[in-house]
Amino acid sequence: MFKPEVYKQRRTALYSQNLKGIALFFGNEESPMNYAANTYAYRQDSTFLYFFGLDMPGLAGVIDFDEEKEIIFGNDVDMEDIIWMGPQPKMTDNALKAGITHVEPFKNLEQFLKSALQKGREIHFLPQYRHDNKILLESLLGIAISKQKERASVALIKAVVNLRSVKDKYEIEELEKAAAIGYQMHVTSMKMAKPGIYEREIAGAIEGIALSQGAGVSFPIILSQNGQTLHNHDHSQVLEKGRLMVTDAGAETVLRYSSDFTRTVPVGGKFSQRQRDIYQIVLDANNAATAAVKPGITYKSVHLLASKVIASGLKNLGLMKGDVEEAVRNGAHAMFFPHGLGHMMGLDVHDMEDLGEDYVGYDEEVKRSDQFGIAYLRLGRRLKTGFVLTNEPGIYFIPELISLWKSENKFTDFINYAKVEEYIGFGGIRLEDDLLVTEHGCKLIGKRVPITIDEVEETMRD
Numbered sequence: 001m002f003k004p005e006v007y008k009q010r011r012t013a014l015y016s017q018n019l020k021g022i023a024l025f026f027g028n029e030e031s032p033m034n035y036a037a038n039t040y041a042y043r044q045d046s047t048f049l050y051f052f053g054l055d056m057p058g059l060a061g062v063i064d065f066d067e068e069k070e071i072i073f074g075n076d077v078d079m080e081d082i083i084w085m086g087p088q089p090k091m092t093d094n095a096l097k098a099g100i101t102h103v104e105p106f107k108n109l110e111q112f113l114k115s116a117l118q119k120g121r122e123i124h125f126l127p128q129y130r131h132d133n134k135i136l137l138e139s140l141l142g143i144a145i146s147k148q149k150e151r152a153s154v155a156l157i158k159a160v161v162n163l164r165s166v167k168d169k170y171e172i173e174e175l176e177k178a179a180a181i182g183y184q185m186h187v188t189s190m191k192m193a194k195p196g197i198y199e200r201e202i203a204g205a206i207e208g209i210a211l212s213q214g215a216g217v218s219f220p221i222i223l224s225q226n227g228q229t230l231h232n233h234d235h236s237q238v239l240e241k242g243r244l245m246v247t248d249a250g251a252e253t254v255l256r257y258s259s260d261f262t263r264t265v266p267v268g269g270k271f272s273q274r275q276r277d278i279y280q281i282v283l284d285a286n287n288a289a290t291a292a293v294k295p296g297i298t299y300k301s302v303h304l305l306a307s308k309v310i311a312s313g314l315k316n317l318g319l320m321k322g323d324v325e326e327a328v329r330n331g332a333h334a335m336f337f338p339h340g341l342g343h344m345m346g347l348d349v350h351d352m353e354d355l356g357e358d359y360v361g362y363d364e365e366v367k368r369s370d371q372f373g374i375a376y377l378r379l380g381r382r383l384k385t386g387f388v389l390t391n392e393p394g395i396y397f398i399p400e401l402i403s404l405w406k407s408e409n410k411f412t413d414f415i416n417y418a419k420v421e422e423y424i425g426f427g428g429i430r431l432e433d434d435l436l437v438t439e440h441g442c443k444l445i446g447k448r449v450p451i452t453i454d455e456v457e458e459t460m461r462d
């Protein structure tokens with residue numbers, strides 16, 4: 001955990017967000033895989049970690065805005081727990097690590113909330129994503145699961161997003177650690193990408209790095225020579241010489257901060273000319289985005305800038321045609337780049353996505369577009385110093401999408417389908433870095449994973 005002062009300062013900052021009543025935060029419980037005692041790796045809720053730091057099941061936290069008081073609800077272990085888990089600190093000692101002196105047994109939460117309701121106090125809660133917490137919320141507050149999303153406190157969501165979006169120096173140190181683990185994962189992946197090896201051998205090896213140096217991966221590893229499928233979790237293929245392999249993977253530190261990098265490498269270590277051409281366009285888009293990121297700019301405009309670099313590069317290769325600005329305005333490039341440029345990152349790899357993507361990535365000024373491609377952009381709003389985000393442009397040749405758009409005669413003024421069809425089987429290329437928005441621009445988090453064509457081939461040669 002960070003020092004108690006860090007958590008106290010975060011709760012103090014929440015008090016200054018002008019909320020009244022009580023905020024109720026659930027921690028996460030263990031989650032069974034195939035029977036109750038055989039659980040998935042435990043993952044605490046990120047907002048709970050942010051305000052209370054305690055990375056264990058069986059907890060709820062209350063912040064009382066009117067009395068400026070905080071309570072942890074949780075039980076001390078009993079003898080049976082000690083027999084199976086070993087001795088554990090008392091809950092009062094745990095709470096002190098987060099700077100909290102008021103601890104109650106978990107069963108007292110029900111009476112506490114009942115009494116608050118009787119007094120007509122407002123109880124703020126965040127959207128719930130775990131089924132057991134939805135059931136708990138229904139039983140404690142009498143709010144049907146089907147109504148919980150609409151009854152979640154928008155004021156609390158906005159306050160939490162305000163605070164968590166701007167990373168402090170302790171968080172940035174953690175993010176740097178996550179990036180260092182991610183670096184090793186990706187370099188290992190590059191070096192292992194040899195013909196004849198199963199994708200799962202590489203995925204397993206790099207997951208092992210994440211587990212041995214931190215809390216594991218920040219999301220299930222995406223690793224495939226079928227990189228045209230954006231989130232390909234199937235690792236059953238044997239790598240073939242001449243194919244491209246996409247690795248999209250990151251680590252979580254012990255304190256649960258994330259990294260998220262993507263690299264694409266030629267199986268066997270040497271890019272073909274066609275691969276080099278497409279790769280360089282994606283790299284140019286990535287570099288242009290990094291050069292543009294600074295406080296005050298909207299990430300939507302950076303996404304559009306990267307899209308124009310992609311459309312222009314594809315036009316130079318004869319895959320697109322016509323006016324680049326117009327093509328991008330109409331979304332023609334999205335056949336090749338059908339996703340957003342990036343998302344916020346922090347305690348979650350898609351930071352705060354549980355609170356609602358539009359609260360995190362959009363605001364009154366910048367609204368989400370419904371145009372195919374940019375509709376998937378998770379972060380569109382103006383950037384501020386301290387934001388941490390991913391920059392992940394890509395070019396993909398998705399046979400099913402190409403064939404659908406061709407059959408619909410879609411964007412024939414901008415897409416040269418005859419030429420595009422020569423690329424069926426190419427796969428996809430995505431290149432992703434993590435950026436911290438600084439006072440005047442941005443900086444990469446961590447040492448940059450080898451990314452130029454020469455750097456990648458050199459790394460794979462070792």
Ligand code: GLY
Nearest residue numbers: 219248249260261
């Ligand atoms: N890098 C995986 C994702 O952004 O979903």
